Every structure is written in C-alpha cells, then in structure tokens.
Amino acid sequence: MSYQIEEQKVFNSGHSACPGCSEALAIRFILNTLGPDTIAVVPPSCIAIISGPQPLSSMRIPVYQSTLESSAASAAGIKRALTAQGNDHTTVVAIAGDGGTYDIGFQSLSSAAERGEDIIYICLDNEGYMNTGSQKSSATPSLAYTTSTPAGKGTPKKNMAEIMAAHDIPYLATATTGYPEDLARKVAKAQRLTGGLRFIVALVPCLDGWGIPDSAGPKVSRLAVESGVFPLYEVENGVNYTLNFGPKDVPVADYTALQKRYRHLTAKDQEFLQKEVDGNWARLAKKF
C-alpha cells in the first residue's frame, strides 16, 4: 500500500513549526491541494506562527491574519469582494485552531454557515489553546490534562462536526494527519463543492501539549481513529453520512497510553473514557 497525493508547491520549508508537528503536516496537504489560486485567513494560533515569521511567509499565497473571533467573517468578506470584482475562481479558506473555532470564533463561523458563504473553513484541532501554553478549550477531551485543567478536564469534548452538520452545509468532513491521502481528498472535495460553507475538522496531535515523542504524531493520529476516539467520516448537506475509517477494536487505553496528558488516569478513568467513546460511536454509527 502506498499513498498517491498530488501536491502543488504552496507550503514552504523553513517554517517555524516544532520538529514533527502534525499541524504543519496538515497545512502541507491543505495548501498543496488547494493550490496557488487561494487566499487564506488565519487567526491567532499555531497556524499563524507556522505561517510567519514576518516579514517571511511559509505560504506562497496571500494570507490575511484576522482576529481570533472573526476568521469566518473575514473569509466571507474576502470571498464577496472577489465576487464583486468578477473573480469566480479564487478559493478562500479559513484555517483556524480549535480555540478559534469551537470557542472564540464560533459565532462568526455559525452565522457564515447559516448565510451559505462560499468559503472553506478548516479547523486544525489540537484540543487546546496550544500556542499560548496548552490551556483547555471546549475541544479538549474528558480527563485530559491541560495547564488550566491540572486535574484533568471534567467535561467532554464539544461535538463540533455534528454541530456543523446541523447547519445543513453542503460538505463536512472529519480528517486527521495519520491518513494524509484521505485528508487531501477531503480538501479537494471541499474545494469542488462550492455554493456554501464547507467545513473540515482535522485532528492534529500536538507533540508538546499532548506529551508525545516528536516522531509519533501520525501514529497517535491513527490510534485516535482505530480506537474510535475520532472516526473519519463525511456528511453532505447535513444528511448523507459516509464512514471512511472507523474504530478497529483498538482499546482507548492504547491511544491514551502514548500521551503524557493522560498519564494520571486510573483504571477507572480508563473505563470511563472507553464508555464515553463507545457511547459516542454507537450514536454516530446509526447515521451511516
């Protein structure tokens, strides 16, 4: 088995992501799939760091750094301005972190989706406010350590994919960096299905924030899928569900074992997480 991914050279070497960063890997396949006729909107996040440092850019396209609240609104504005100029070809994509999507930028995203703005919105979900020092976000999963949940988070992860599905947008997908061909395919599909907001949430392990070795990002990403923590699927128009990669009977404990943010877990905690994951999967599996 080997991957076949068509890449156009948009994302540059020499960027300042940590060694082994899965977010940089995700950006590679997003930008190199979308190609040079693209404008990106990036709010404060690791993505902004990776795109810098000013005045140098790692992205060979125009990039607008918005506020943390307004990426979807900014992207929608840029797209409308292009349309007003008669440009019907340039893709506009917002690439934001989970803090900027699940929490701070949520209202502008939800309203852009509701208005049917012709943009792609990709959330690179590393399950916390990572570039400011690993604080919790509403994407942080149950029991995970962050600097603001030192005893482990007491509430479950917000289900962003299902929230966006409920907006009945043309296309929604979950993806992750351990499956690069799947990620690239979904980005290309989002680019094709114009006429509304297309949303992708990609799980990107954060080496430092999750406490994993530099080389283990892709492996942890795959374990998230194989354990059922993060199934990979697509939804068209809010109703047509397709499963791409589902759980493979891998215990959630195999996934958490590789991450220091879970090292305080007791056997009971593990059981709790397993139940939560099983429950989420049972609920989702009905939709395929």
Place this chain on the structure above:
Amino acid sequence: MSDAKARIPSIWTTGWTDQLRTGTWRNAVAVHKKRGAPCHGACPVEGEIPLWVRQMREGDSLGAWQTLVAHNPLPAVVGRTCHHPCETGCNRNDYDGAVSINALEQYLGDLAIQEDWALPAPEAELESRVAVVGAGPAGLSCAYHLRRRGFRVALYDANPELGGVLRYGVPEYRLPRKVLAAEVKRIVALGVEVVAGRALSARDLPELEENFAAVFIAFGAQAPKMLPQFPRDDRRVMGGLAFLRLVAKADPPELGAEVLVIGGGSVAMDVAGCALRLGSRVRVVSLESREALPATAEEVEDALLEGATLIDAAMVKEVEEAQGGRLKLRCLKAELDPAAPAGAIWPLEVAGSDFELLADTVILAVGQDPELADWQESVELQGRLVKVDRRFMTSRPGLFAAGDLASDQRLVSVAIGDGKRAAGCIADYLQGGKRDRPKAETEAKTAAEATEETNAEAEAEAEGPEVAFSDINTFYFPKKEPRQREKVAACERSSDFREIKLGFNPARAALQAERCFSCGACTKCDNCFYFCPDMAIVKDPSLPLQYQVLDQYCKGCGCCLAECPRGAVSAKEESK
C-alpha cells in the same frame, strides 16, 4: 520603484521561509539506509531473501530466481530440504506467522526447472584450474561459484552420480531425483569438468596439487558411528546411511517384518520412513525424550503419522540372539543428566524399567563421521573434523575444505553457504584478492566459526543493525493468513516413494510473497516523503535510493523513521 516600495507597509510579506535553515535545530538527521533482515541474517547461504521475495511479489519471477541462484545454485533442492532458520527468524512471526520462505524457494526452483532457465554464463574465462573433491552440496556450491568467476573446475566424486547425501541419502519422497538431477545438470552445463566414479585419497594430493592451482575437499561424513552393544559384520545390523544408499540405488535390502531404528535425528526419521515404505513394522528407539529429539518436530510427526512407533528416552544395554534368527535387545528407560555440559548426553538409567525388543533388522542412525584415517598425515585435524582457518584453508597451503568434513552443523544450507564462501576465499587466494590472506597468527577456526565471523563483519560495515519487529510499522501490513505447503495424506504415503510435500501453485506463492515486510529494504513507497512536515525529503529518481534528505530543513523529528513501514530509514546522530 522606490515609490512602490515605500507604499508596502512593513506588515506585508517580503519573502519566503525557505531561506531559513531550520535544519540547524536538529541533533540527528534522517538517512536512508539498507538494514539487514533477520531472515537473511539467519540464512547460512546469505541468500538476500527480502530481495528475491520482493522481485517475486512484483511479478519478476526470473529476476527473483536469478537473485536466488547468485547465492545458491540448488533452490529446488534446498526449497525441499532446508531446515529454514530464515522462517524461524522472520519478523512476521511476531505478527501473524512467518513468511513461508522455504516454500517460495521451492516454487521458484521448480519454475526454473519447468521453464528450463539457464544459469548466467561465467563472468570471464580464467587460466587457473581448481580441483573440487566431492560433489555433495558443499562441492557443488564451491564448483559453481568458482566457475561463475571463470575458474576452470574439475569436480571429482566417488559415486557415479553427483549430489552426495542429496543423491544417496535423502529419500526420494522428500527430494525427487529428477529435481536434483535438473539442478546438478545446470551447474555442470556451465562447463564444469566432471570425473565421477573415482574415489580420491590423500595419496592423490601431490598429483592434484601439480595439476591444479588450488584444491577444495568436501567429501562429507560417510562413516557411520557404531554402538559397541551391537555385533559387527552381522547382516541384520546396518548403518543408516548405508541402508539409505541402497534404497536410493533402488536395491533395497531384505529387512524382515520387524525393524528397529536406533537414533532420534533426521537420518533416523528418513530411515524409518523408507523402512515403512518397504513394508516393515518400524519402531524408533531414541535416547532423548520426544520433545528433545534432534530431528525436527515436523520430521518426527511425519514418521509417526506414516506408522512408526517412537520408544523415546530409552537405551539399549545388550543385544542377544533370539528365536527365528532375530535379535533381542535388552533395553532400559533413561533420563538425561541435566548436569551434562551443553551438547553432551549423559544418560541415567531408570532402575527397574527394563524391557526387551525383538528385531529382524536393526538400523543404526546415530551419526556419521568423516573418513579421515587416510588424511591425518596430510592435513591437521581438529577432533573428528578437518581443521580449517577462517578462510576455509586447511593446514596445507592451497588446500581448502568445507561441508560435513569440516563442520559439525550437518545441514545442506551450511554446506552450500560454506561452499560459496570457500569459493570466494579460493578466488582471493589465487588472485591475491582484496580480502586478507589467512594470517599466520590467526587462530585456526572451524568453518562454522569462520562463517559467523565473516557474516558479522560484512554486515556491520555495509548495513545498520538488523531490523527488529519493533521497527516495523504494522499499520501498513494488514494481517494475512500464513500458509505452508500441504502434504499427501499419511494413509497414501506408505505404498510408494512419491513426494509428500506439495509445492505452491502460482496463486498461493503470490499470496505468500505479498506477506513479506521487506525488512530494512526501501521499496520506494514514499511514506518518508509524505510524512515530513518540513518537506525536507525530496524525490530524485536519479539517486540510487530515490530520496534525498535536505540538510538545511531536516529538523530531525524522526517521523520518516517511524512512518517507514520497514525500518529502511535511520537516524544519524550529529554533534554540534
């Protein structure tokens, strides 16, 4: 222009990050490096198993066979007789079962015979002549490898047909003669001069040395070990190899109804199988318990399935005449003394466990030694073997030796591997080769020790450490059921000497070749390229390994190492 420049606000981008040398962050850099596979490491012939299995997987059977015969000229034979340590070493054992390498080897060997593929012609024609004495696997292998290099080779054997134990020992039902004959013929066709039916002795050495630039002896171990309890010169008591030789010549002796085979090794099981097929009732008496028999589990199981009875952990004390011209064996159960040093067997009698066995024929299969009485004047011996140094040279300059007469490993694969390495050493000796000549101060070693050392040396210099299962990224290898060769049902075996193991058909061979991880050998799958977040690996088909690691960008994260399915990328530490 200065106007336009002045209008660009300072927050605008003026260039790209690829001018930054983020490679300076690292303390180790990725390198594509071939590493040894455990199958190869375990193979006494050093037969590049991952390479030919891969060629097979890619549909290039001819190329696969050519790789195979670059090391071993007898793949159809070895595919049937080898104890396949490669499979024991195979990394897939830790996953879903070893790759059935031996069956694949047989498959390619048989295909080559069927398709009449020829061995590649010698690289050159050289003047030097080498005499090879003994055409068992060691002699055939050495003659072949010398001939491939272009030496003129004369191959002497005492028997009318070549093959040694393969021809006159291993029974037809394990190794059909026509398979051996086809592979031997191909070697001879390279231009080896064969002198069959002529036994040479140490007295012939001066003449050989006059006519040949070097001499290689590999006349095997043909003299049966005897047991003092048994009468000598009694036609009811015979040696295992002598019996098998008669069977192989289609001139089997009268055995009578009751046959006792003494011994628990491979030869004993072959003797039992043949005696069963000749219609006798067969009991095998071994000193070791069943679990500790020197024969492989498969050989024992086959003998028992075919109808032999095993009387294990037993020893024969005395032999007497019994009624009806039979022999009566007084036996005792025995336990092995755990205090015995490794390799030695110290039986302890179990008091009161006496029993008797009656036999028309007793066949002793308790080992063979080389016949060296004649040779001890000419070469130095080491115990019951000819002593050789690490370059397979005996104490007599220009006289080389390998195979059963110089090694107590007694395996076809070892004989072929040592024959191959000896050919290399002979070539070096004759051509003043690059390799070290045997040094006077080098302590003489047995062939086995010598082999181990040359293997280890070559490996350490050319490749990184052997790939372990933990280096394999199993995500890329869905589990696939292992399959071995099927066998003819036991009830159908006892009537004739038809081959009992059934070779793979093309579909099954392809399926099993698919299972190989290709440990340590890049297959250009592009994982290293795709998983680099820094795009520090570029593809360049003009490079031997296709990929180039860009020094200025590799941050040393190790993702390419982790994502290489097969351990073909390593990390090289760098100190700054």
